[in-house]
Each structure stands twice: as structure tokens, then as C-alpha cells.
Amino acid sequence: MKKVIGWIIIIILSVCSFMIVKEKTEIYNIGNENDNAEFKIKYKGLKGAVDFTSINDKIYIAFPHMIKCIENGKEPYTVLNDENLNIECAEPVGESLYFISNSKLMSYDINNKNVKEHIANLPNTGDYKNILLKSYDDKLFITIGAMTNSGVVGDDNTWISENKDNHDLTPETIKVNENSKGAFVKKGEANTSNQTIKASEIGNSSVVIFNTSTGDFETYAWGIRNINGIDITDDGKIYATVGGYEPRGDRPVYNDSDYIYEIKKDHWYGFPDYSGGDSLESPRFNLEGKDKVKMILSEIPMNPPAPYYQYTNVNSLGWIAIDETGKIAKNNKGSIFFYNKENNSIYYSLIGGVFEKFIGLNSDCVATSMKIINNELYILDSGNGFLFTIEGKQ
Numbered sequence: 381m382k383k384v385i386g387w388i389i390i391i392i393l394s395v396c397s398f399m400i401v402k403e404k405t406e407i408y409n410i411g412n413e414n415d416n417a418e419f420k421i422k423y424k425g426l427k428g429a430v431d432f433t434s435i436n437d438k439i440y441i442a443f444p445h446m447i448k449c450i451e452n453g454k455e456p457y458t459v460l461n462d463e464n465l466n467i468e469c470a471e472p473v474g475e476s477l478y479f480i481s482n483s484k485l486m487s488y489d490i491n492n493k494n495v496k497e498h499i500a501n502l503p504n505t506g507d508y509k510n511i512l513l514k515s516y517d518d519k520l521f522i523t524i525g526a527m528t529n530s531g532v533v534g535d536d537n538t539w540i541s542e543n544k545d546n547h548d549l550t551p552e553t554i555k556v557n558e559n560s561k562g563a564f565v566k567k568g569e570a571n572t573s574n575q576t577i578k579a580s581e582i583g584n585s586s587v588v589i590f591n592t593s594t595g596d597f598e599t600y601a602w603g604i605r606n607i608n609g610i611d612i613t614d615d616g617k618i619y620a621t622v623g624g625y626e627p628r629g630d631r632p633v634y635n636d637s638d639y640i641y642e643i644k645k646d647h648w649y650g651f652p653d654y655s656g657g658d659s660l661e662s663p664r665f666n667l668e669g670k671d672k673v674k675m676i677l678s679e680i681p682m683n684p685p686a687p688y689y690q691y692t693n694v695n696s697l698g699w700i701a702i703d704e705t706g707k708i709a710k711n712n713k714g715s716i717f718f719y720n721k722e723n724n725s726i727y728y729s730l731i732g733g734v735f736e737k738f739i740g741l742n743s744d745c746v747a748t749s750m751k752i753i754n755n756e757l758y759i760l761d762s763g764n765g766f767l768f769t770i771e772g773k774q
Contacts, residue, residue, distance in 0.1 A: 417709075417739045420769045422758070423450055427765035431469045431749045432758065433477070435490060439753075439767070440477055441760075442470040447477065447488065460488050460495065469749075471513035471520065473592045478520055480504075480511045485522065485590065498595065503527065503549050503584050505539060508606035508623070515592075516612045522588040522597075523620070525606035530660075531652030531676050532559075533567040534630035540567060548652070551583025551599040555678045561630045563652060563676045574678050585651040587618075587643060603648040603684065604641070605655075609700035609718060609750075618643040619688065621697035621718055624655055627667075633660055634667035638697040639687035640718065650684035652676050657686035689735065696722040699750035703728075707755040708772045709738055717757060719747050726750075726757075726770070739770060 423439070431442040438451040445463050447470065448456040470479040476487045478498075485499040499522075504511050508525025515521070527548040528537055539546065545566045556563055559571040582588055582597075587607070589600040609621040620643050625633030636655050643649075653660055653675050660673040691697055698719040706713035709728050717728045717738065724743060729735040741747065746763030756769040 418771050420771070421766050422769055423456070423767045425456070425765055426760070426767055427762060429748065429760055429762050429765070429767075430467060431479075432760050432767060433470050433472050433751065434753045435472045435475065435477070437754075440470060440472075441767070442467045442479060444468075447479070459490065459493075462495075468510060469513050471515050473515045473518060473520055476592070478513055478515070478592070480513065485520075487592075498590065499582070499597065501582075503580070503582060505543050505546055506548070506584065507537060507539070512607060512610050514610045514612055514618075516616060518591065518593045520590040520592055521600065521610065521612070521618065522590055523604075523607040523610060524582065524584055524586045524588060526585045526651060529626050529629045530631040530633055530673075531563040532561050532629060532631045533565075534561070536629035537567075548585065549580040549583045550577050551579055551586045551602045552648075552681065553577065553579045554681070556676050557674070557678045559674070559676060563631075571676075587620075600645055601643050601647050601649065603651040603654075603681070604643065605649075605651045608638075608698050610643075611700050611702045611716075611752075613702055613714070614704050619700060619702065619716060621700050622649070622687075623697070624694040625660070625665075626694055631673065632670070633665055633673055634670060635665055636694055638691040638694055640689035640697065640700065640716070641685065641687050644685070648681040648684055653680070654684045656690055657684055689729075691720075693722060696720055699747065701750055701752045701757060703752055703755075703757070705755050708752070708757050708770065710772065717750070717752075719750055721747075726759075 429441050429443055433440050438449055441448045445465050446461040447459050449459050450456045465481045467479050467481050470477050475491050476489050478487045483502045487496050506527030512523040533547050547566045548564050554577050556571045556575050558573040562569040562571050564577045585604050586602040587600045588597055590597040606623045607620045612618050622639045622641055624636035624638050627634045698721045700718045703715040709715055712730050714731045715728045725740045726738045727735045728738045745761045747759050748762040749760040751758050756771050758769050760767050
């Protein structure tokens with residue numbers, strides 16, 4: 381009988397051991413499609429985190445209601461906790477952490493612990509409400525997405541039950557064609573011929589530049605439908621992943637794709653009438669049996685720039701990060717990395733080069749944010765609660 385019990389215990393321990401090894405293998409095998417990439421899990425226990433950043437070699441982790449700090453490999457400790465907050469991103473400028481909470485730009489001073497509100501009522505209650513922040517010197521770039529798919533409020537806009545009067549706001553004064561469905565107006569209103577739509581202080585489909593020293597802000601670029609990732613080179617060039625139009629709503633657009641653009645000051649990038657540098661009246665957006673898209677604007681602000689890169693599908697491109705030193709992949713200085721949500725992979729290319737797959741991530745890895753810190757590519761996996769790095773083997 382003792383021998384039977386002994387064998388049962390051995391079998392149970394063996395099964396448990398196998399399960400533990402299997403679990404660890406799955407956890408640490410975050411991606412395994414590139415022998416030149418080395419993975420390191422930096423921190424665990426971060427489920428529910430929404431973003432991360434770094435100040436003075438300390439890592440700050442943002443959660444919806446709090447911000448935690450991790451230093452010198454120690455356990456995380458809370459530096460800000462407020463149930464009234466709804467944090468969605470965080471970015472450092474000097475000794476302050478700037479973050480978006482609901483429709484407000486706020487900051488937390490890591491020295492005096494003060495919380496300050498800078499901009500209220502950002503127009504981020506629509507289809508593409510996730511705001512991103514990126515700093516350069518004492519400037520903060522704020523991305524504001526479109527309220528709608530293509531400028532027209534329709535039944536496809538699920539937020540309309542709570543925000544029935546909301547619609548796209550233009551950051552620059554525009555003129556629109558006659559349109560029974562109405563663009564840049566609330567649902568049910570029509571546009572008259574050559575109607576003028578006045579500029580809002582902060583508009584949708586734009587990048588706003590905020591001066592953290594003076595508190596001033598202005599539109600940096602506009603007509604950018606929805607930015608899903610943004611980064612800036614050392615010499616100030618801004619690159620962003622931008623989502624293409626979708627085949628839905630009262631003004632569906634077919635056969636579009638996602639893009640990477642270089643975002644330049646005072647440039648208009650085409651929303652709501654162009655995509656990838658092409659007019660929506662172009663044959664590339666036609667689909668047999670479907671109505672041809674009609675132009676909303678009666679006057680085009682400028683010929684929109686062509687994209688730096690064009691993908692094949694929409695709702696695919698996410699985070700973007702620029703490796704200035706080239707220490708992450710094959711010593712290629714100035715490589716651009718982007719996250720492909722479609723196949724849960726990271727791609728990279730030299731600026732001006734052809735993108736290739738860098739690594740693939742496991743299916744249960746939820747890449748919530750991606751940034752380069754100290755020559756390592758950091759990825760926040762909020763699903764497993766990990767912050768891990770990918771470093772190239774030179």
C-alpha cells in the first residue's frame with residue numbers, strides 16, 4: 381500500500397512539475413522566430429497596465445487609476461493613486477509625467493508630487509478616442525483621432541447614444557460640398573453648397589503641439605485620420621502609423637490600407653477626402669456594385685503628402701519606435717520598428733528601406749505599448765502582466 385501511495389505521489393509531482401515547466405516555457409517563449417533577438421522579462425505583475433515610460437533610469441508604469449515606479453530592480457511602489465483618474469498613456473518631459481485622463485491633459489511632478497491639469501475637453505469621445513503623447517525637448521505632441529470613419533456621423537458610431545450632438549471638429553476652417561448626410565455636423569443635419577465650417581481650438585484628426593514651458597498649444601498638423609503609434613528621431617522627424625478608412629457607415633470606403641507617414645508641420649494629410657495621398661474618388665477605392673465615394677470638401681487645403689510606407693490592410697499597424705543607435709537589429713542605425721496587430725509581430729526597416737519581420741509574438745501576448753529605452757525595445761504585455769525587452773544579438 382505504501383508503495384502504491386508513493387507511486388501516486390511521484391506521478392502527481394511529475395505532472396505538477398511538467399505543468400510548471402510548460403507554463404514557464406510558454407511565458408518565457410514570448411517570441412521565437414528570430415535567432416538574433418534575445419528576450420528578457422524585466423518586470424512581472426503588471427496586468428491591467430496601459431502604458432510605461434522612463435525618467436532618470438526609473439520605470440513608471442501607468443494603470444487606469446494609478447502610476448507606479450520601479451527602480452533598481454525593486455518591487456513597484458505607487459506614486460499616484462486616484463480613483464477619479466482614467467489614465468490611458470504617459471510621457472515624460474523633464475521631471476514631470478504627462479498623461480491623458482478622460483478628455484484632459486494632466487501632469488504629475490515626480491519631485492513635489494503635484495498633479496496639474498493643462499488642457500480640458502479634448503475631443504476624444506469618438507471612434508478613435510485613444511490619444512497618444514510624444515515629447516521632444518520641452519514640447520509635447522498630442523494625437524487626436526477622428527470622431528467618425530470618414531467625416532459623417534451614422535448608425536455605425538456606437539457612441540452616439542451618449543453623445544448625440546458630437547461630430548468631427550475641424551482644426552482649420554474648411555468649406556464643404558452639399559451633402560444630405562452631413563459632414564462635420566451632428567447626425568441628421570445636411571451640408572449646404574460651399575458651406576463654411578469654422579475651425580475649433582482643438583480639432584479631430586490632428587496633432588497638437590503643447591509647450592510645457594509656457595502652456596501654449598497649437599495645431600501642428602491635421603487631416604490625419606487616426607494615429608496608432610508615434611515616435612520622433614533625434615533630429616526631430618516625426619513618424620506615425622495611421623489607420624485607413626473602413627467599409628462601414630453612411631460613407632463607406634473600400635480597399636484602403638494602413639500607412640506610416642512622416643508628419644510635418646502645417647501639412648494636411650487628407651481626411652476626410654484622401655488616403656495614402658490619393659483622392660477617395662480614385663479607382664483604387666472603387667468596389668463593383670458599390671456607390672462611388674463623393675468628395676466632402678469643396679476646396680482642398682493642399683495636395684496631401686504620400687505615405688512613407690503602405691501596408692495591405694486596415695486596422696493592422698500599431699506602435700512604432702525608432703532605433704537611433706542600431707543596437708537592436710543588425711547594427712542598423714535609424715531602424716523603424718512597428719507592431720503589426722494582424723499577425724502579432726514586430727517588423728523593422730531602415731528609414732527608406734524595405735520592412736521585414738523581426739520577431740513574432742505568442743498569441744496570448746497583448747502588446748499594449750512599445751518604446752525604446754536605453755537601446756532596448758521594451759514591450760508592455762498587459763495580458764500576461766509583463767514588461768519585457770527585445771535586444772538584438774550583435
